[in-house]
Amino acid sequence: xxxxxxxxxxxxxxxxxxxxxxxxxxxxxxxxxxxxxxxxxxxxxxxxxxxxxxxxxxxxxxxxxxxxxxxxxxxxxxxxxxxxxxxxxxxxxxxxxxxxxxxxxxxxxxxxxxxxxxxxxxxxxxxxxxxxxxxxxxxxxxxxxxxxxxxxxxxxxxxxxxxxxxxxxxxxxxxxxxxxxxxxxxxxxxxxxxxxxxxxxxxxxxxxxxxxxxxxxxxxxxxxxxxxxxxxxxxxxxxxxxxxxxxxxxxxxxxxxxxxxxxxxxxxxxxxxxxxxxxxxxxxxxxxxxxxxxxxxxxxxxxxxxxxxxxxxxxxxxxxxxxxxxxxxxxxxxxxxxxxxxxxxxxxxxxxxxxxxxxxxxxxxxxxxxxxxxxxxxxxxxxxxxxxxxxxxxxx
Numbered sequence: 001x002x003x004x005x006x007x008x009x010x011x012x013x014x015x016x017x018x019x020x021x022x023x024x025x026x027x028x029x030x031x032x033x034x035x036x037x038x039x040x041x042x043x044x045x046x047x048x049x050x051x052x053x054x055x056x057x058x059x060x061x062x063x064x065x066x067x068x069x070x071x072x073x074x075x076x077x078x079x080x081x082x083x084x085x086x087x088x089x090x091x092x093x094x095x096x097x098x099x100x101x102x103x104x105x106x107x108x109x110x111x112x113x114x115x116x117x118x119x120x121x122x123x124x125x126x127x128x129x130x131x132x133x134x135x136x137x138x139x140x141x142x143x144x145x146x147x148x149x150x151x152x153x154x155x156x157x158x159x160x161x162x163x164x165x166x167x168x169x170x171x172x173x174x175x176x177x178x179x180x181x182x183x184x185x186x187x188x189x190x191x192x193x194x195x196x197x198x199x200x201x202x203x204x205x206x207x208x209x210x211x212x213x214x215x216x217x218x219x220x221x222x223x224x225x226x227x228x229x230x231x232x233x234x235x236x237x238x239x240x241x242x243x244x245x246x247x248x249x250x251x252x253x254x255x256x257x258x259x260x261x262x263x264x265x266x267x268x269x270x271x272x273x274x275x276x277x278x279x280x281x282x283x284x285x286x287x288x289x290x291x292x293x294x295x296x297x298x299x300x301x302x303x304x305x306x307x308x309x310x311x312x313x314x315x316x317x318x319x320x321x322x323x324x325x326x327x328x329x330x331x332x333x334x335x336x337x338x339x340x341x342x343x344x345x346x347x348x349x350x351x352x353x354x355x356x357x358x359x360x361x362x363x364x365x366x367x368x369x370x371x372x373x374x375x376x377x378x379x380x381x382x383x384x385x386x387x388x389x390x391x392x393x394x395x396x
Contacts, residue, residue, distance in 0.1 A: 003396055004145045010138035012102035016094040018057040020087040025055065033058070033088040036066055036074040041112055043076050045086070055087045058094040061104060063111070065093045067131035070111075071121055077108040093134055103147060105154035110142055113394050114387055143395060153393050164386050171379040178372045182365045187316050189357055193347035203342035205310065208299040211268070211338070212291035213257045217245035224248055229291040234265045234280040237315070249290060257290035257297075262307045264298040265291055266314070269335045276334045277318040281307045296338055305346070309354040312361060313346050 020030050032055075034046045043064070058064050060082040066074035068091055078086065088094070097104040110116055123136065145153065203209075217228045225246035233240055249257075259265070261284040267275050291297060300307045322344060349357070 004143040006141040007144045008138065009140050009142060012098050012107065012144065013063065013095040013138060014098065015134040015138070016057065016059065016062060016096050018059075018094075020055050020057045020085065022055065025087050030057075030084070031086045033064070033086055033092065036064065036069070036076045038069065038073040041073060041076050041108065043078065043086070053089040053091075056090060056092060056094055057085050058088055058092075059085045059096070061097060061099070063095045063097060063104060063108060064088060065095065065111070065132060065137065067091050067093060067133060070132045071117060073112050073117070075108065075111045077104050079104075091131065093132075093137075095134075101147065102144065103150040103154055105158065106150035109154055109157050109390065110394050113390050115391060115395050116142065157390060157393055160386060160389050164382050167382060168379060171375055171382075175372050175375045175379075178368050178375065181368045182361055183315060183319055185364055186312050186357075186361055187319070189361075190313065190316055190347055193349050193353075197347050197349045199345040199347045201342065202298075202310075202344045202346050205301055205305045205346060205348070206298045206342065207301050208297075209338060209342060210256070210297055212293045212295050212297065213247060213249065213253065214293040215247045215249060215253070217247045217292065219243075219245060221246045222248060226254060227285075227287065227289045229259065229265060229289060229295065231267050231270060231275060231292075231294050234267060234295065235275055235278055237278055237280055237311075239265070239280045239282055247290065254288060254290055259285055259289055259291055259297065260299075261285070262300060262302060264300060264307060264311055264314075265295045266298065266336070266341070267294065268296040268338070268341075269294050269333050271333055273334045276336055277314070279311050279314050279318075281311050296336070296341070298342075304351075305348065306351065306354045306358060308358045310346065312358070314344075317344055 024030050025032060032046045034044045036043060058078050060078060061080045062078050064076045064078055068074075097107060119140065120132070123140065144150070213228065217230065218225075225248050227241075227244050228247045229239065230245060232243060259282045261282055263282040264279050265282065266279040267277060270276050298310070300310050
């Protein structure tokens with residue numbers, strides 16, 4: 001139980017039952033709320049002005065509560081720093097805060113807290129989440145410390161929120177930096193290789209190339225159907241067996257598209273530029289497997305080049321924009337021409353040096369992956385820590 005006395009929200013809030021001048025709204029003189037962002041409680045506004053829905057007026061200093069989504073955190077504080085009112089549809093309710101008794105920011109934090117949200121859901125008639133109106137909200141009782149204490153709690157929670165946002169941003173930046181380390185290291189190695197070894201066109205390092213099958217794939221596997229690798233199976237930069245589709249291929253058709261260990265599969269066309277050029281090395285399929293026409297297959301000459309080295313080179317070239325320079329759009333699709341792809345110059349160190357390079361790259365990638373996982377795990381704790389601080393501050 002809280003050490004503070006409890007009061008009904010109706011003792012500190014008064015529903016504002018004002019309507020805006022619709023002519024002013026139509027002329028753009030009063031912004032119209034589009035939504036309240038669940039995660040932050042921030043207001044977003046409509047771009048258009050017209051509306052066929054009745055409106056309410058929200059004045060600076062008011063709390064705005066979504067009747068439909070209050071249970072999800074759609075409660076906003078329209079601060080006193082704003083110079084004029086805004087409008088919202090009648091699916092919202094605006095409340096004036098009686099400032100001699102309550103601090104608006106404190107109430108905003110309280111109403112968006114997990115504990116209050118749980119009470120709100122529990123108070124719904126029959127457990128059904130109908131629109132939240134004043135007749136149900138205002139009788140609800142909440143802990144209310146002295147006004148000075150409310151302001152201090154709100155100030156501290158604002159500080160916690162800003163700190164959490166900074167930590168989340170810093171964590172995301174660190175993760176991006178960690179994830180980029182292997183590619184950055186490989187880029188530097190290629191600069192060294194280009195000065196020490198000659199470069200050759202990619203076509204000189206492969207024994208075959210070609211496009212995959214255009215036969216329609218399905219999720220159902222018939223007796224004579226074979227697995228077909230598609231863009232989702234190589235989009236991560238490695239071959240993953242799920243999700244898998246299948247196609248009915250004759251033995252002749254399969255012979256043209258059957259993959260083997262060491263083959264390179266490259267995304268050659270897609271509506272997303274971010275996917276085009278991604279490549280993966282095939283690691284020993286357990287059964288006869290083909291690949292789809294949105295991919296291109298390169299068969300490295302392993303007497304001259306390691307498949308993993310070739311994949312690493314192509315990944316660097318892609319990050320440098322070399323593959324994107326080959327991309328063309330047709331009906332909204334980005335494409336890589338096979339003919340121009342195989343003209344890319346590849347620095348060619350000895351096989352021994354290629355293997356050594358790949359060994360170091362794998363070790364660095366493993367370390368980066370572990371660091372990235374640790375950073376992600378640490379970042380995932382922030383919401384729990386923040387919720388705990390909020391609970392202890394609001395319901396001590």
